[in-house]
Amino acid sequence: MSKLIDDYNVKAATKFVPDIKAPILPIDIENIFGENTFGLETMKSRLPKKIYERLLATIENNEPVDPTVADTVATAMKEWAKERGGTHFTHWFQPLTGSTAEKHDSFITPNKGGGAIAEFSGSNLIQGEPDASSFPSGGLRATFEARGYTAWDPTSPAFIIENKNGAYLSIPTAFTSWTGEALDYKIPLLRSIEALDASARRVLALFGVEDVQKVYSTVGSEQEYFLIDEEYYYRRLDLVTTGRTLIGAKPPKGHELDDHYFGTIEDRILSCMLETERELYRLGVPVKTRHNEVAPGQYEIAPIFENSNLGADHQHLIMLMLQKIARKYGLVCLLHEKPFDGLNGSGKHNNWSLSTNTGINLLDPGDDPSQNLRFLFFCAAVIRAVFKHQDLLRIAVATAGNDHRLGANEAPPAILSVFLGEALYGIFNQLAAGSATSNKEGGFLGLGSPVLPELPRHSGDRNRTSPFAFTGNKFEFRAVGSNQTISFSNTVLNVTMADSLDELATSLEAKMDDGMSFEAAIAKVLQESSQETKAILFEGDNYTEEWHAEAERRGLLNLRTTVDALEKMLDEKNVSLFEKTNVLSKKELESRYETWLEQYIITVNIEAETTQAMAETMVLPAAARYFGELTTTVTQANQIGAPSEGMQSTASATGALIDELREAIDRLKAANMTSIEDGHEHAVHMRDQVIPAMSAVRLACDKLERVVPNELWPVPTYREILFIR
Ligand code: ADP
Ligand code: MG
Numbered sequence: 001m002s003k004l005i006d007d008y009n010v011k012a013a014t015k016f017v018p019d020i021k022a023p024i025l026p027i028d029i030e031n032i033f034g035e036n037t038f039g040l041e042t043m044k045s046r047l048p049k050k051i052y053e054r055l056l057a058t059i060e061n062n063e064p065v066d067p068t069v070a071d072t073v074a075t076a077m078k079e080w081a082k083e084r085g086g087t088h089f090t091h092w093f094q095p096l097t098g099s100t101a102e103k104h105d106s107f108i109t110p111n112k113g114g115g116a117i118a119e120f121s122g123s124n125l126i127q128g129e130p131d132a133s134s135f136p137s138g139g140l141r142a143t144f145e146a147r148g149y150t151a152w153d154p155t156s157p158a159f160i161i162e163n164k165n166g167a168y169l170s171i172p173t174a175f176t177s178w179t180g181e182a183l184d185y186k187i188p189l190l191r192s193i194e195a196l197d198a199s200a201r202r203v204l205a206l207f208g209v210e211d212v213q214k215v216y217s218t219v220g221s222e223q224e225y226f227l228i229d230e231e232y233y234y235r236r237l238d239l240v241t242t243g244r245t246l247i248g249a250k251p252p253k254g255h256e257l258d259d260h261y262f263g264t265i266e267d268r269i270l271s272c273m274l275e276t277e278r279e280l281y282r283l284g285v286p287v288k289t290r291h292n293e294v295a296p297g298q299y300e301i302a303p304i305f306e307n308s309n310l311g312a313d314h315q316h317l318i319m320l321m322l323q324k325i326a327r328k329y330g331l332v333c334l335l336h337e338k339p340f341d342g343l344n345g346s347g348k349h350n351n352w353s354l355s356t357n358t359g360i361n362l363l364d365p366g367d368d369p370s371q372n373l374r375f376l377f378f379c380a381a382v383i384r385a386v387f388k389h390q391d392l393l394r395i396a397v398a399t400a401g402n403d404h405r406l407g408a409n410e411a412p413p414a415i416l417s418v419f420l421g422e423a424l425y426g427i428f429n430q431l432a433a434g435s436a437t438s439n440k441e442g443g444f445l446g447l448g449s450p451v452l453p454e455l456p457r458h459s460g461d462r463n464r465t466s467p468f469a470f471t472g473n474k475f476e477f478r479a480v481g482s483n484q485t486i487s488f489s490n491t492v493l494n495v496t497m498a499d500s501l502d503e504l505a506t507s508l509e510a511k512m513d514d515g516m517s518f519e520a521a522i523a524k525v526l527q528e529s530s531q532e533t534k535a536i537l538f539e540g541d542n543y544t545e546e547w548h549a550e551a552e553r554r555g556l557l558n559l560r561t562t563v564d565a566l567e568k569m570l571d572e573k574n575v576s577l578f579e580k581t582n583v584l585s586k587k588e589l590e591s592r593y594e595t596w597l598e599q600y601i602i603t604v605n606i607e608a609e610t611t612q613a614m615a616e617t618m619v620l621p622a623a624a625r626y627f628g629e630l631t632t633t634v635t636q637a638n639q640i641g642a643p644s645e646g647m648q649s650t651a652s653a654t655g656a657l658i659d660e661l662r663e664a665i666d667r668l669k670a671a672n673m674t675s676i677e678d679g680h681e682h683a684v685h686m687r688d689q690v691i692p693a694m695s696a697v698r699l700a701c702d703k704l705e706r707v708v709p710n711e712l713w714p715v716p717t718y719r720e721i722l723f724i725r
Contacts, residue, residue, distance in 0.1 A: 008716070012229035012724045015330045016268035027278050034284035036084070036160040038077050038169075046076040058154050060357075061213065062194075065154060070122030077158060078107060078120035081169040084160045088168040089120060091128035091150035093175040094185040095135040096595045098399075098485050100316050101175075103130050104168055126152045128173065132183060136598070138591030140181050147178040153186065156313045159283050172313050181588055185487035188583050189309060192494035193217060195581040199501035200354060200362065203381075206508055206518075207374050214357040217494050218474075220305030221315055221486050222289070224346035225322055226297045226334040227269060229725055232716040233332040237618075238610050242603075243336035243483070244401070246611045246694070247619065247701040250342040251719035255294050263292045268725060269299065272329040276301075276321050283321075285314040294410065295344040296722040305351060305474075308494070312487040315348075319483075331725075337481040338404035340718060341698075345405035346482035350489050353474035354378065354497070364473040373522060376427070380529050381504055382475055383418050383428070385496035386468055387533035389577070390416040390557045391568040393468070393477070396492040398562040398596065400603040402481035407560065412467030412479050414565075415551045415558045417538035419466035425539050432530035465542035495583045504529060562600050563683045569593045597679045604686040604694075608672045611694045615665050618714035619701045623661065626708045627654050654707055661700035668693040 026032075034041070040059075044052050051072045057063045081089065090102040107118035132148025156172035175184035182188055193216050200215035233239050238246040255261070265273065273290050280287045286304040293300050301322070303314060319335060326333040338345040354362040362378045365371070386393060393416050397406070407413045420428060463469055467479045480489045504525055511521035535554040540547060551558060559565040568574070570593055578584040584592070630651035637644035671693040676682040705713060 008231040008235065009720055009724055012231040012330075012720075015229070015231075016271075016725075018267055018271065025275070025278060027274065027281070029281055032278070033281045033286075034157075036162070036282040037157040037284040038080055038159070039157040039284055042080060043073075043076070046080060047072060055154060065126060065152065067122060067126070070126050070152075072122075074120050074122045074125040077125065077169065078118060081160060081167070082107070082118060085162070085167040086160055086169045087118075087166050089124070090168060090170050091130070091152075091173040092170040093150050093173045094312075094316070094485060094487060095175055095183060096138070096185070096592065097136060098185075098483075098599075100320070101130075101135070102170065103128075125171065130175075132175075132177065135175075135183060136595040137177065137183055138594030138598070140177055140183065140587065140591040148175060148183055149178065150175050153190070153309070156310050157284060159317075181591070182584070185485050185491070186309070186312070188491045188588070189312060189487045189494075191583045192491040192498070192581070193307075193309060195498040195583055196354070196494040196501075199498040199505070200356075200378075203377065203501050203505050204356070204374075206505060207377075209356075209374075212356040212358055212360075215354055215362070216357075217308040217490060217497075218305045218353045218355045218361075219308040219311035219315075219486060219490055220303055220351045220474075221311070221480070222300055222302040222349040222351070223315070223318055223322075224293050224298060224300050224348070224482050226295070226339055226346065227272065227299060227326055227331045227725075228297055228334060228721050230327070230330050230332050232721040232724075235716050236721075237614055237715075238607075239332075239334070239339070241610050242607050243334060244339045244404075244607075245341065245718070245721075246607060247614060247698050247705070247715070248341065248718045249702040249705040251717070251722060253296075253719075253723075254343050255296060258294070260292050260296050260298070261294045265290070265292055265299075266725060268329060268331075272326055272331055273299070273301070275328065276325040279321050279325060280318060283314075283317055285317050285321075287318065293344070293346075295340070297725070298344060298346065302349075305353070307355075308352075308486075308490040312485065312490060315486045335483040337399070337401040337483060338408070340722065341404075343718075343722075344410040345408060347402075347405060347411055347478060348480040348482050348484065348486060350477040350480045350486055350493070351471070351474050352477060352490065352493050361473055363470075363475065373519075376431075376526060377504065377522065378501075379420075379424070379470070380428075380431075380526050380533075381497060381500040383420075383536060384500040384504070384529050384533050385493075386416055386418050387536040388500065389492070389496040389574075390536070391559065391565065391571070392492045392496060392574060392577075393479070393489075394557065394559045394565045395569050396489040397479040397481055397484065398559075398565040399481055399484060400562060400600050400607075401483055402479075403561050405481065406479060412465060413542055413548070413558075414479075414560050415542070415548065415556055416467055416479075416536070417542065417551070417556065418475075418536050419463045419469040419539060420537060421463075421470055422539070424470060425537060428530050428534070428537060431526045432534045434527050434531075463539065463542075466538070467542065491583065495577065495581050498581055499577055561687055562596070563680075563687045566593060566597055566600075566683070567680070569596075594679065597683050601679070601682050601686055604690055605672065608668060608686075608690050608694050611697050612665060612668055612672065614715070615661060615668075615697050615701055619704060620658070620661060620665070622708055622712045622714050623654065623658050623704050626712055627651065627658060630654060650707075654704075657700060657704050657707065661697065661704065664693070664696040664700045668697050 051069050054066050054069045058065050088104040088106045090104045092100055092102050095101050107120050108116045109119040110116045128150035150173035153172045153174055158171045160167050161170055174186045177183050197215045204212055277287050287301055288304045289302040291300055322333045365375045405411045469476045508521050508525050511524055575586050578589050634644050634647045634651055671689040674685055676685055
């Protein structure tokens with residue numbers, strides 16, 4: 001092995017030496033949890049009672065922020081931040097880049113005496129005005145109208161981010177254009193929570209539940225990620241520029257032995273996880289679960305669920321902290337959906353439910369007949385939402401990165417379907433068949449009567465292949481990409497649910513207006529909806545070919561790629577859904593379409609150029625050197641009359657692979673040189689021409705990787721990256 005390769009492998013393997021003499025960092029959860037957040041407890045202790053109560057009304061009942069409150073809150077926040085070493089503040093927002101953005105301003109204000117004081121006013125807190133011109137807006141804002149506004153979201157606590165040399169105060173905010181259009185992911189999420197609240201309370205009122213002031217969605221998202229040694233990361237142009245490996249042959253050992261999943265966590269990784277979790281606790285992020293995932297080097301972290309606005313902010317903090325803390329351990333955290341071809345990719349399981357402010361989980365079957373009926377109604381609405389808006393759910397997870405994962409054999413396919421588990425599936429089938437209405441006791445299926453069907457509270461059966469599964473008291477949307485914000489997937493879940501609750505409520509009211517009893521009307525609504533939507537229910541293996549054929553027969557959508565999905569985005573159905581729920585105007589929806597299309601094109605383009613660069617400047621020269629050695633050896637062998645057939649055939653085979661690579665590179669170059677103006681056409685070109693051309697280059701590189709001597713190979717290989725830590 002070459003000296004270089006030896007060196008970096010040994011470095012990667014021996015870098016982490018547990019410092020057994022260092023004091024153990026205490027993780028006293030009760031004491032440190034939330035200590036870096038300006039949360040309710042801190043507010044209560046630091047604000048005058050009246051101000052605190054006004055703020056609480058905003059936080060809990062969505063009352064508008066009172067500007068006179070803001071000054072007092074700002075001062076308290078600043079003092080609190082200063083005590084923690086804070087010198088700066090930033091509005092923290094979620095632009096359409098998909099990550100978070102911040103611009104720091106110091107508290108410093110010079111005074112007349114030549115000194116300075118720390119100042120932070122209510123208006124600093126409530127509103128910011130970052131230059132918005134460089135954020136994606138999908139045409140919502142011309143570059144000359146650069147103004148954008150950030151507006152304080154008091155429902156998500158401000159927090160402190162620490163650095164060895166200082167700290168800053170980070171304030172969660174929404175981001176709009178000066179004309180008031182949402183330029184971010186938070187605003188539509190907040191609006192969708194409002195829409196869901198209105199529809200859900202409408203339904204609850206029909207069920208006679210009157211004491212609920214607010215219904216909101218809850219989310220707990222399981223995050224998968226890879227940790228690799230930085231020695232490898234920085235030697236891979238592809239990982240550094242695109243987050244995934246664009247070349248790389250499958251290692252002799254992948255996850256076939258299943259020895260990584262739930263395996264004992266290595267010491268170095270555990271140290272990194274513990275510190276990450278500790279920092280997340282201090283930021284008030286309730287992380288709960290950790291384990292090794294299926295692929296070598298792959299892990300998972302999951303928090304306890306929270307309301308979806310806070311959960312989405314916290315999800316961003318989880319991703320930020322995973323990446324930040326990894327570096328302290330000489331590791332790099334990969335959040336890409338498919339960093340390694342042929343191995344399991346990373347997703348995010350978006351666990352989602354509905355909760356009332358009185359603490360009822362509306363997707364929990366409950367214990368008594370009336371709760372069961374309500375549960376079935378809400379459950380039917382979820383099924384209906386997925387059935388009617390398969391396209392929107394697919395769009396919510398459509399990125400160039402996630403295209404590599406969805407439908408690959410460890411991840412749900414691009415076809416949406418709902419898994420209910422045997423018992424509940426049986427009930428919905430009976431509902432659809434109508435048998436439920438002909439119960440002679442007058443109830444249906446015994447619901448509303450003392451003879452209850454066993455509703456599956458904690459269904460034992462699981463279906464890991466389903467994109468959308470009922471898991472006892474929540475649904476789990478498993479198609480979300482590991483690198484994505486969960487803000488939009490939850491926006492779509494909320495808005496489609498709001499829509500279907502409304503439809504079912506309207507139908508229920510109409511039947512009652514016609515003189516049906518409440519129970520009979522419910523039974524009829526459930527029957528009709530179950531019949532209409534039963535094609536979306538699937539209990540089998542979503543990975544199989546048969547399911548693809550069956551789904552097609554059922555008329556379900558199979559939007560294989562991001563481009564296919566985006567083509568549906570501006571359909572009349574979607575525009576009117578977002579408009580009537582006030583979640584996104586047509587203009588705002590269009591702007592997201594433009595932005596996502598462009599992001600797809602740019603992502604594929606960067607990958608194509610990186611593939612080309614690596615193939616041409618790294619792989620080809622390495623292969624040429626080897627080929628040179630082979631041909632020289634053959635010539636020399638021939639000169640002395642030594643047998644050279646083996647060398648000759650090796651040289652020929654290598655020469656043929658080099659030809660294949662050269663040709664593939666040229667085709668990729670040609671494909672990538674395009675001047676298509678139209679966004680959609682361009683995206684189609686990237687999908688149909690550039691991605692296949694990239695795959696061909698990769699194939700040739702991976703064949704060469706198997707024959708070119710290790711010491712000549714220009715980048716670390718999978719077998720090194722994935723197994724040495
Ligand atoms: P499972 O093993 O079925 O995935 P877990 O209990 O481990 O279930 O939960 C997985 C994730 O689901 C966690 O993040 C958890 O907080 C979240 N979760 C549990 N209940 C709810 C709920 N009512 N709403 C949203 N998410 C939930
Ligand atoms: Mg789960």
